[in-house]
Each structure stands twice: as structure tokens, then as C-alpha cells.
Amino acid sequence: xxxxxxxxxxxxxxxxxxxxxxxxxxxxxxxxxxxxxxxxxxxxxxxxxxxxxxxxxxxxxxxxxxxxxxxxxxxxxxxxxxxxxxxxxxxxxxxxxxxxxxxxxxxxxxxxxxxxxxxxxxxxxxxxxxxxxxxxxxxxxxxxxxxxxxxxxxxxxxxxxxxxxxxxxxxxxxxxxxxxxxxxxxxxxxxxxxxxxxxxxxxxxxxxxxxxxxxxxxxxxxxxxxxxxxxxxxxxxxxxxxxxxxxxxxxxxxxxxxxxxxxxxxxxxxxxxxx
Amino acid sequence: xxxxxxxxxxxxxxxxxxxxxxxxxxxxxxxxxxxxxxxxxxxxxxxxxxxxxxxxxxxxxxxxxxxxxxxxxxxxxxxxxxxxxxxxxxxxxxxxxxxxxxxxxxxxxxxxxxxxxxxxxxxxxxxxxxxxxxxxxxxxxxxxxxxxxxxxxxxxxxxxxxxxxxxxxxxxxxxxxxxxxxxxxxxxxxxxxxxxxxxxxxxxxxxxxxxxxxxxxxxxxxxxxxxxxxxxxxxxxxxxxxxxxxxxxxxxxxxxxxxxxxxxx
Numbered sequence: 001x002x003x004x005x006x007x008x009x010x011x012x013x014x015x016x017x018x019x020x021x022x023x024x025x026x027x028x029x030x031x032x033x034x035x036x037x038x039x040x041x042x043x044x045x046x047x048x049x050x051x052x053x054x055x056x057x058x059x060x061x062x063x064x065x066x067x068x069x070x071x072x073x074x075x076x077x078x079x080x081x082x083x084x085x086x087x088x089x090x091x092x093x094x095x096x097x098x099x100x101x102x103x104x105x106x107x108x109x110x111x112x113x114x115x116x117x118x119x120x121x122x123x124x125x126x127x128x129x130x131x132x133x134x135x136x137x138x139x140x141x142x143x144x145x146x147x148x149x150x151x152x153x154x155x156x157x158x159x160x161x162x163x164x165x166x167x168x169x170x171x172x173x174x175x176x177x178x179x180x181x182x183x184x185x186x187x188x189x190x191x192x193x194x195x196x197x198x199x200x201x202x203x204x205x206x207x208x209x210x211x212x213x214x215x216x217x218x219x220x221x222x223x224x225x226x227x228x229x230x231x232x233x234x235x236x237x238x239x240x241x242x243x244x245x246x247x248x249x250x251x252x253x254x255x256x257x258x259x260x261x262x263x264x265x266x267x268x269x270x271x272x273x274x275x
Numbered sequence: 276x277x278x279x280x281x282x283x284x285x286x287x288x289x290x291x292x293x294x295x296x297x298x299x300x301x302x303x304x305x306x307x308x309x310x311x312x313x314x315x316x317x318x319x320x321x322x323x324x325x326x327x328x329x330x331x332x333x334x335x336x337x338x339x340x341x342x343x344x345x346x347x348x349x350x351x352x353x354x355x356x357x358x359x360x361x362x363x364x365x366x367x368x369x370x371x372x373x374x375x376x377x378x379x380x381x382x383x384x385x386x387x388x389x390x391x392x393x394x395x396x397x398x399x400x401x402x403x404x405x406x407x408x409x410x411x412x413x414x415x416x417x418x419x420x421x422x423x424x425x426x427x428x429x430x431x432x433x434x435x436x437x438x439x440x441x442x443x444x445x446x447x448x449x450x451x452x453x454x455x456x457x458x459x460x461x462x463x464x465x466x467x468x469x470x471x472x473x474x475x476x477x478x479x480x481x482x483x484x485x486x487x488x489x490x491x492x493x494x495x496x497x498x499x500x501x502x503x504x505x506x507x508x509x510x511x512x513x514x515x516x517x518x519x520x521x522x523x524x525x526x527x528x529x530x531x532x533x534x535x536x537x538x539x540x
Contacts (some may be wrong), residue, residue, distance in 0.1 A: 095496035106511035140442040
């Protein structure tokens with residue numbers, strides 16, 4: 001059993017003292033090293049807030065969050081936590097700092113005071129990892145949304161983060177940009193990175209090892225994509241959809257075909273139908 | 276070479292001038308401006324012109340690009356020229372009504388026009404041969420000794436970098452908002468100056484709101500990437516003084532000495 005890289009213990013948070021509802025209301029969650037977790041939930045379910053709590057941008061009102069054993073409320077560990085759990089945001093334009101791609105990726109390690117030759121090595125490695133090495137001397141505004149988001153991911157890789165938290169990284173991208181980002185995440189998973197993907201798209205969630213469904217600030221469901229999506233009615237209750245392919249499979253199942261209701265992959269369904 | 280395609284007027288080619296250290300280039304440019312103000316006769320201008328022409332030739336920047344830098348200040352040159360002609364007292368060459376043209380006036384006007392022209396050409400050569408990002412590095416490095424007097428050198432450089440980064444983004448956004456407002460009947464083209472300025476309000480308000488939102492998000496993203504000011508920060512690209520920089524400094528010193536010697540004579 002891999003160890004838990006992130007431990008969230010009964011965390012509560014609200015944005016304003018006067019608010020009666022908690023944005024995050026008693027969440028318990030453990031993320032294992034090397035795991036690819038998707039967090040889904042409708043707007044206002046507290047999933048983005050949870051991401052900011054892990055990255056120590058926000059501090060919990062009660063409860064504790066540990067990143068690699070470090071308490072996020074511990075001010076002296078702030079930068080170590082941000083280094084350990086890097087964060088990619090939604091808008092690709094508003095997180096790139098420098099006027100040239102490789103300068104932007106160097107921004108993180110420069111902040112950490114890393115040696116120049118080591119920065120160079122990390123930048124090249126990160127660029128190759130996201131497949132953007134050929135664009136290293138481009139200005140960011142000449143890139144597509146998907147490419148910009150890959151640069152943002154490379155920026156986190158250059159920090160040498162073990163865990164990457166992505167807060168709806170594909171929300172502002174077109175389908176091909178979304179695919180670019182998802183392919184990049186699969187590659188990072190193979191490299192042993194822990195990934196927490198916050199998303200609206202169920203088709204992205206099924207690519208994860210584990211899906212966490214949040215609603216009204218707390219975790220409602222937690223399991224493998226197959227376990228989560230087999231229950232269409234429960235999912236719909238939380239304002240979410242099942243992936244199209246699962247919906248189709250379940251329609252066929254109800255129509256009397258011998259097909260299991262937990263199909264999440266096109267190929268799987270095709271294989272079953274062509275038996 | 277897509278580097279800085281839209282930012283600044285950087286002309287990206289490889290030349291001995293381009294590869295000079297930005298700090299050396301900035302200092303040489305400052306002293307070049309000083310040398311222009313030391314000149315007090317037309318013969319010395321010949322030295323300056325020969326020097327500048329040689330540098331332009333070496334920089335491989337087409338001459339018309341250097342001239343193009345003059346366009347925005349053409350009016351200023353023209354106005355100073357005319358004022359100098361009309362306002363300088365001395366031996367009258369021509370008199371039409373109350374307008375007097377004096378010999379000293381002509382001399383002075385020509386003098387100032389040449390000085391301004393050379394000044395702009397010399398300084399635009401700096402921005403033509405240096406990419407904005409390297410220029411920023413140079414400025415940060417040159418200003419860093421003044422940190423101990425409380426000058427925020429790193430912060431200034433960071434602001435410049437972010438400004439350069441967001442100029443194209445905000446231009447895009449302006450265009451988008453303009454189209455959106457036009458599609459709802461906004462009129463940006465007709466009317467007099469006052470009504471035109473008024474019509475800009477529906478463009479500027481959303482632009483500012485969005486710029487503030489962007490700033491907010493960028494600050495959060497920068498903090499998430501461990502940004503905590505200039506303390507203990509390293510740079511990937513290190514500025515290095517190389518042989519070419521020494522050669523350039525020596526050549527410039529000779530030029531500068533020549534200007535001073537001619538002046539003293």
C-alpha cells in the first residue's frame with residue numbers, strides 16, 4: 001500500500017464569517033502517492049475551494065490538512081507545501097508570468113533559488129515531458145489554450161512537485177486542447193506523479209484511477225470510475241451526468257441486452273457488442 | 276524567429292551589437308546621449324554621425340528601421356526647428372512682417388534638429404538590438420546596487436516583465452470587447468472628440484474590471500509557484516561580460532575621448 005501523500009481530516013471552511021453554509025463542510029480524504037484522482041461536483045460544491053486548501057492558499061477553519069506530513073496551517077512550511085503540491089489554474093492566460101515560454105517555466109525554480117545550471121536542466125526536462133520543447137522560445141500569447149495549459153503544467157513540473165493539483169484546467173479549452181491536457185496528465189501519471197484533477201467533464205473523470213464526488217461541501221461518493229458511474233440515478237442526484245458511453249450502455253442494458261451497467265470505455269463496449 | 280513578434284521594435288538578427296551584454300549597451304547609450312550634448316559645432320557632429328553609422332552597419336538592422344523610430348517625434352523635431360529659427364536673436368537674414376529669420380537662428384535650429392535626430396536614432400538602436408526581456412534583465416542588474424538605498428530593482432523589473440507579457444493579451448481582449456460592444460450598437464468611430472471619448476467608456480470599464488481580475492488570479496498563481504519577492508531568487512539566464520563587451524567599451528571610450536578632445540580644442 002502506497003503511503004498517503006495528502007491527508008485531509010474533517011476540514012471545514014467558509015469564505016465569510018457571516019456565511020451560514022460552509023464551502024467545505026467536514027471533508028475527510030486521503031490521497032495516495034502516485035494516484036490519479038478526479039474530483040467532480042456541480043458549481044459551488046466546494047471542489048475548487050478544497051484545491052486551494054490543499055495548496056495552502058486558503059487555511060481551514062477547523063480540521064487539518066497534511067501534505068507529505070506537513071500541516072498546511074504551519075507558516076514555516078508554506079513554501080515546502082506549495083513546492084510539494086503544485087497547482088494549475090483554470091485560465092491559461094492568467095498564470096503565465098514571463099514573455100517567453102522557457103522563462104516562464106524557469107519562474108518557479110528561480111523563486112526557490114535553484115542553481116542556474118540546474119534550472120536549465122529542469123526547464124528542458126519539463127518542456128520535453130509535456131511535449132513543448134520546440135516552442136521553448138515562443139511568446140505565450142502565440143500559443144493555443146491547450147499549449148498554454150501544458151506550459152503551466154511544465155511550470156509545476158519544474159518545481160519538482162510530487163503532487164499536481166489541477167483546478168478545472170480544461171474548462172476554457174476546446175476539445176483538442178482538452179485532449180492535449182488529458183494526454184499530458186496520463187504521461188505524468190506514468191512518471192509516478194500524484195494527480196488531483198478537478199473537473200466538470202465526466203469523460204475526463206473516467207480516465208482517473210479514482211473519482212471523488214463532492215456536493216454541498218462534502219464528499220458524497222468515492223471509488224473507482226466503474227463503481228461511481230454504474231449508478232446513474234445517484235450521480236444525477238448530485239447534479240452530474242454519467243459519461244455518454246455509460247449512458248448508452250445502461251440504455252442498452254435496460255432494453256434487455258446482456259451488457260453490464262458500469263461500462264466507461266468506448267472500446268470496452270465495442271468489444272462486448274462485437275462478441 | 277517568433278520571439279517578441281509583436282512586442283516592442285526588437286529586430287531579431289545575429290550581430291556583434293545584438294550579442295553585447297545589455298548592461299554594457301545601456302551604459303554606452305547613456306554616455307552616447309551625454310556626448311551629443313557635449314557637441315558644440317557641426318564638425319564634431321561628423322564624428323558622431325560616422326560612429327553611429329558604423330554601429331548601425333555592424334548591427335545589421337536595416338537603415339529604414341532606425342529611421343522609422345523617428346516618425347513619432349517628427350513633429351517635435353519640426354516644432355523645435357521652427358521655434359529656434361524664429362526665436363533666436365541675431366543678424367537678420369530675412370524679414371517678413373514681424374517674422375525675422377536670423378543667421379544664428381538657422382544655425383541653432385539645424386543644430387538642435389541634428390541633435391534630436393541622432394539622439395533618437397542612437398537610443399532606438401538599443402531597443403532594436405536588444406529583446407525586451409534581456410533589456411529588463413539588464414536594467415534590473417544595473418539598478419541592483421541601489422537596492423540598499425531602498426530602490427525596488429527586482430520589483431520594477433518584474434512589473435516590466437508582466438506588463439510586456441500582458442500587452443498582447445489585453446490588446447486581444449480590447450478587440451474582443453470592442454466587437455462585442457459594436458455588435459450591440461456601440462459607435463467608436465464617428466462624432467467629435469468629446470462624444471468619442473464618452474463612447475470609450477463601455478470599452479474601458481469591462482477592460483479594467485477584467486484586468487483587475489487577471490491581476491488577482493496571476494498573483495495567486497505566482498504565489499502557488501513559490502514567488503516571494505526578489506530575496507534569494509536566482510535567474511536561469513546569467514548575464515556575462517564577454518570579450519566583445521570589452522572591445523565595445525574600448526571603442527566607445529575612444530569615440531567619447533575624441534568628442535571631448537575636439538570640444539576642448
